[in-house]
Amino acid sequence: MTLVMILMGSISDEETVRPCAELLKKLGIPFGIAVSSAHRTPVRTEALVREAEGNGCRVFICAAGMAAHLAGAVAARTLRPVIGIPVTASSLGGLDAVLSTLMMPPGFPVATLALDKAGARNAAWLAAQILALNDEVLASRLKEERAALTRGVEEASRRLEGTFGA
Numbered sequence: 450m451t452l453v454m455i456l457m458g459s460i461s462d463e464e465t466v467r468p469c470a471e472l473l474k475k476l477g478i479p480f481g482i483a484v485s486s487a488h489r490t491p492v493r494t495e496a497l498v499r500e501a502e503g504n505g506c507r508v509f510i511c512a513a514g515m516a517a518h519l520a521g522a523v524a525a526r527t528l529r530p531v532i533g534i535p536v537t538a539s540s541l542g543g544l545d546a547v548l549s550t551l552m553m554p555p556g557f558p559v560a561t562l563a564l565d566k567a568g569a570r571n572a573a574w575l576a577a578q579i580l581a582l583n584d585e586v587l588a589s590r591l592k593e594e595r596a597a598l599t600r601g602v603e604e605a606s607r608r609l610e611g612t613f614g615a
C-alpha cells in the first residue's frame with residue numbers, strides 16, 4: 450500500500466524533497482518515492498502513475514525545477530490530487546518552476562506550494578490533511594503536530610524574553 454507517491458524530476462532534487470519524505474515517515478504514512486522526468490522519461494512517468502494508483506496511491510507529490518512540468522504531466526494522467534513543489538534550479542531563481550507548476554489549464558489543477566524545502570514540508574502536511582479527512586488516527590496525529598508547532602513558538606518567545614526581557 451502506497452498512500453502517497455513522491456516523484457522528483459532529477460536526483461538533484463533529493464535534498465529539497467527530503468523534508469517531505471521525513472514528515473510523511475514521522476506521521477506513519479506509507480509512501481513511495483522515485484525519480485522521473487516529464488521530459489526525459491515521459492513513458493516512465495506514465496508507468497509510475499499507473500503503478501502507484503494500482504498500489505492505492507491517494508495523493509501525488511511532484512517536485513521539479515526549471516521548466517517544471519512533472520506535476521502537470523502527472524495531473525494529466527490521474528484524477529487523484531496532485532501537489533507540486535517548485536524547485537530552485539536555474540539562474541531564474543525558481544520563478545520559472547513556480548510558474549510552470551502553477552499555471553495549469555482548467556480541469557488539471559496542481560496544488561502549487563512554496564519553493565524548495567518550505568514547499569516540501571507543506572506538501573507532506575497537505576497530503577496528510579487530505580488523507581486525514583478519512584482517517585481519525587492521522588487527524589489526531591496532525592493535531593498533536595500542530596500543538597507542537599504552537600508550543601515551539603511559545604517556548605522560543607519565553608527564551609527570548611528570558612534573555613532580553615526586563
Ligand code: RP5
Nearest residue numbers: 458459461513514515536538
Ligand atoms: C528539472 O531540472 C529537475 O527537476 C531539476 O530540478 C532540474 C535540473 O535537473 P538536473 O540537470 O540536475 O538533472 O528537470
